Amino acid sequence: MKCPFCNQDNTRVVDSRPVEDTNSIRRRRLCDVCGRRFTTYEKVESIPLTVIKKDQNREQYDRGKIQAGILRACYKRPIPVEKIEEMMDAIEGEIFNTEEKEISSTRIGEIVMEHLKELDAVAYVRFASVYREFKDVSTFMDELKKFMN
Ligand SMILES: [Zn+2]
16 A cells, blocks of 8 residues: 555555444554555455465455354353454454455464453364364363363
């Protein structure tokens, strides 16, 4: 993105956060040439982001998919919907914080797990078990122990 002050193309994102209810991201940008900062508002759907899946196939970033995975993990847990929404916004902010055009599904999974860990132990382990594709009970127990420590 071009700097509005000096018109150079060397700007980078220093902070991203979702704007409530508008489905957009507020970004603070810094120009490496003149050192000035400016703010942009970008619609999430207008920010091109491709997710690289484990099989190396690419697909368009989809908030709904991440949310569905989280809701499945939180099923019947005593977590208020607003908490999940809040967490989803934080996760999305982190995903869009890098200005990369591609992100791996592995990285997304890790970001989600970091947040779930703080929210609810059971939801975390559920998500981790799906995401890490535990082959057997002992791997699952290892993960659980790691979490308990
Ligand atoms: Zn500039």
